[in-house]
Amino acid sequence: xxxxxxxxxxxxxxxxxxxxxxxxxxxxxPVLSMGPTPQVELATWRFTLREGARPIASWSWPEFEALxxxxxxxxxxxxxxxxxxxxxxEGVDIDALFAAAGIAPPTAFLLAExxxxxxTNVPVADLTGGRGMIAxxxxxxxxAPEHGGPARLLVPHLYFWKSAKWVKGLRFTPRNEAGxxxxxxxxxxxxxxxxxxxxGDP
Amino acid sequence: xxxxxxxxxxxxxxLIERVVRQTxxxxxxxxxxxxxEHQAGQHVxxxxxxxxxxxxxxxxxxASAPGAxxxxxxIERLDDGEVSPYFHEVARPGDxxxxxxxxxxxxxxxxxxGGPILLVGGGSGxxxxxxxxxxxxxxxxxxxxLLVYSARSFEELIFRDELLERRARDGAFRLVTxxxxxxxxxxxxxxxxxxxxxxxxxxxxWGRAPRQAYVCGSNAFVEAVTAALVAEGVAARSIxxxxxxxxx
Numbered sequence: 001x002x003x004x005x006x007x008x009x010x011x012x013x014x015x016x017x018x019x020x021x022x023x024x025x026x027x028x029x030p031v032l033s034m035g036p037t038p039q040v041e042l043a044t045w046r047f048t049l050r051e052g053a054r055p056i057a058s059w060s061w062p063e064f065e066a067l068x069x070x071x072x073x074x075x076x077x078x079x080x081x082x083x084x085x086x087x088x089x090e091g092v093d094i095d096a097l098f099a100a101a102g103i104a105p106p107t108a109f110l111l112a113e114x115x116x117x118x119x120t121n122v123p124v125a126d127l128t129g130g131r132g133m134i135a136x137x138x139x140x141x142x143x144a145p146e147h148g149g150p151a152r153l154l155v156p157h158l159y160f161w162k163s164a165k166w167v168k169g170l171r172f173t174p175r176n177e178a179g180x181x182x183x184x185x186x187x188x189x190x191x192x193x194x195x196x197x198x199x200g201d202p
Numbered sequence: 203x204x205x206x207x208x209x210x211x212x213x214x215x216x217l218i219e220r221v222v223r224q225t226x227x228x229x230x231x232x233x234x235x236x237x238x239e240h241q242a243g244q245h246v247x248x249x250x251x252x253x254x255x256x257x258x259x260x261x262x263x264x265a266s267a268p269g270a271x272x273x274x275x276x277i278e279r280l281d282d283g284e285v286s287p288y289f290h291e292v293a294r295p296g297d298x299x300x301x302x303x304x305x306x307x308x309x310x311x312x313x314x315x316g317g318p319i320l321l322v323g324g325g326s327g328x329x330x331x332x333x334x335x336x337x338x339x340x341x342x343x344x345x346x347x348l349l350v351y352s353a354r355s356f357e358e359l360i361f362r363d364e365l366l367e368r369r370a371r372d373g374a375f376r377l378v379t380x381x382x383x384x385x386x387x388x389x390x391x392x393x394x395x396x397x398x399x400x401x402x403x404x405x406x407x408w409g410r411a412p413r414q415a416y417v418c419g420s421n422a423f424v425e426a427v428t429a430a431l432v433a434e435g436v437a438a439r440s441i442x443x444x445x446x447x448x449x450x
Contacts, residue, residue, distance in 0.1 A: 003250040003299045005292035009284045010256045022259040031421040031445050034308050036428035036438050081259055146425060184307030185207040200208030
């Protein structure tokens with residue numbers, strides 16, 4: 001049913017094709033975080049893979065920077081409804097990370113964990129096969145703290161709350177455990193093309 | 203836990219009861235909608251539909267206290283906005299649109315969370331903080347609260363008359379405004395950018411250590427204020443932030 005007097009400003013053909021349902025294009029890069037931006041020092045930064053509480057592999061910043069690099073360019077979609085096109089990221093591919101650790105994923109699920117206490121769950125299959133990376137550069141420069149620097153998860157085919165900022169590690173879990181927002185009414189998976197914003201969305 | 207969340211994700215019809223001008227750039231839209239009672243600080247999603255079927259969605263914080271007769275949204279008109287001009291120029295009592303929620307479980311305050319609470323708002327960032335203050339005054343009036351509210355001018359302070367009245371009659375509620383483009387009008391207010399020095403001065407004047415702090419506004423505002431609070435010794439974990447960004 002139409003809203004009386006509302007006509008809106010539908011996006012052009014290209015944008016319409018690239019926008020998942022309910023999204024609009026923004027040209028700036030809005031920031032959304034649950035609290036203050038944590039100050040994460042490179043000198044003490046570590047990135048750790050864990051199975052439950054047990055560390056499997058860990059890298060300091062120089063060690064992490066020495067891992068094989070990958071680049072990705074594409075569109076990102078925030079659950080607060082903005083989408084941003086043609087963003088450019090560099091970092092370490094999750095496949096390369098697992099290879100460097102010499103592991104095969106021990107479970108099908110994980111939680112990305114952050115320095116500010118945030119976490120979010122992602123199926124491992126959504127990170128492997130070139131679908132996810134730990135990003136350390138955005139638009140050709142080191143990732144700014146307010147956007148998650150020094151390093152954030154990038155899993156652009158899911159709503160952007162899954163791309164945890166200030167990430168300190170990935171923890172494999174036996175089951176699909178809800179993370180910070182998933183415990184607070186947000187969808188367990190978060191596919192923008194199926195508009196999985198909230199618990200109860202299909 | 204998932205039942206109420208699932209309930210909140212259903213689109214419902216919202217009926218506009220009143221549209222009230224708050225400032226030159228902000229209107230309050232009062233709605234009737236069959237939503238579950240929200241928590242102070244939560245938001246709703248709205249969806250407008252054009253005659254050709256095109257739809258636009260946005261999120262707006264709720265300004266009314268939980269349990270209020272009508273849901274109040276305070277909507278700023280954004281230059282070049284797609285949805286906010288509808289609320290400013292078209293919407294009138296009796297109109298309806300779709301709405302779902304309430305949404306968000308982090309930037310919320312409940313009476314059992316206690317206090318003292320520190321609320322810091324920039325511009326339209328006052329909206330979810332207003333719901334918290336209204337809720338506090340109604341349900342937990344013994345909890346002490348300090349609201350620090352920054353706007354460009356006196357005229358652009360949303361809910362100004364209500365806030366000034368609350369300041370005059372509620373001993374547990376302290377209000378300090380700062381206007382960044384206009385001289386202050388009282389000796390208890392300020393007319394400077396809200397930086398660490400000013401925050402320190404305001405917190406010292408209050409003399410309380412906040413148990414929880416809620417900061418809402420533009421990203422630049424929230425970044426500056428939360429960093430200043432951490433530098434002033436407020437525990438990072440006790441600070442909850444909500445950043446307004448993007449178009450609307």
